[in-house]
Amino acid sequence: MSLTKAEAMGLKHSEWIDKTLRYYWYLIFIAIVAEIFALTVTLIMSPSEFWDDVLPVLVYPTVAQVILLLITTVIYKKKITENEYILMVVGSLLAFILIAANTSLAGAPLILLLPMMISILFFNKNVVIFSYLVNVIAYLVTIALFPDLGEYLRIYEFIAYIYIFSAGFIILLAVQERSDEVIELLRKKVDQEQELMVRNTIMERLSKVDAPTGLYNHKTFQEYLAYLFEQSSTSSYRFQLAMLDIDNFKQVNDTYGHAVGDKILERIAGIIQANVDANDIASRYGGEEFGVLFTDCSFETALHVVETIRLEIERLPHEEMGGRNVTVSIGLVEYTDEEQAPVLFEKADTLLYLAKKNGKNRIETEIQ
Known part of the structure; x- marks a missing residue:
């Protein structure tokens, strides 16, 4: 030949x-x-x-x-x-x-x-x-x-x-x-090498991505958070962490079924992915909770993005729910010399539940 x-x-x-x-x-x-x-x-x-x-x-x-x-x-x-x-x-x-x-x-x-x-x-x-x-x-x-x-x-x-x-x-x-x-x-x-490369790429992506939503999974999110924390602790680099949780999601699953719940998760993930920058890390943290790491913007810009996400989710009707919508509560913090990554995450999580306590469908930050 x-x-x-x-x-x-x-x-x-x-x-x-x-x-x-x-x-x-x-x-x-x-x-x-x-x-x-x-x-x-x-x-x-x-x-x-x-x-x-x-x-x-x-x-x-x-x-x-x-x-x-x-x-x-x-x-x-x-x-x-x-x-x-x-x-x-x-x-x-x-x-x-x-x-x-x-x-x-x-x-x-x-x-x-x-x-x-x-x-x-x-x-x-x-x-x-x-x-x-x-x-x-x-x-x-x-x-x-x-x-x-x-x-x-x-x-x-x-x-x-x-x-x-x-x-x-x-x-x-x-x-x-x-x-x-x-x-x-x-x-x-x-x-063979190309096939192996493609297979490894697919396997690597599967190991990092949450299949239902297409966002990064919990493990990958934690790895990126630890990496950013390490980088920021040795330099003046700053980043923001946002935690989002779907309001009353258990009620959605109980009323309309888990299949409808999965579609809502997928749509919300799509809204998040469409609004974050290529340098940002968006993940499904677990259940109905999402996390976003903003790595290349100011706190004001991050706040504007999560507000846009919140509004788009609020305005999105779901046919499976008779045209009703869902909302999200959000906690947003910025790295400020915390000694350990879990401390920063705990702050964001505390603000998230404060948003829930204060009426849901809102954003809470340390800056008032």
């Missing part, structure tokens, strides 16, 4: 095209160095042959390769195409030029193995097959066009080259198949 075009694009496809072009430039440079070295040896050993070889062996093929690669580089840099098959053809043409310039060199056709090897960089079996076919055709063309090359090849050597190309092709296919296995293994590994 080879990579699709879209998947290949995702593996920095353009970047690898640029790298392949750069590799081609490296090969041209190496070929120039090799030709210069060979010509230097020729100059020492047979000076008369040196000048006959400079143009056909060094200058002409180098110019042809540079022009071809410059045109190809411009095409890809301008994003005219990002087709890797064209790149394989260019690699075969570069090799063909070198072979044409060195027909008397034993083993020159083996240069065609280089673009075949580069084809594996794109993780696509079709590209490997295409490169193999193009290079076999290039080899056959060189035999047909350059009789000098054919003179050095007996039928057994011709078959041997075809065998070498085919053997290289089979090895590249094996490498591609192995790459496919690795890719598939990585895919499964990523899928």
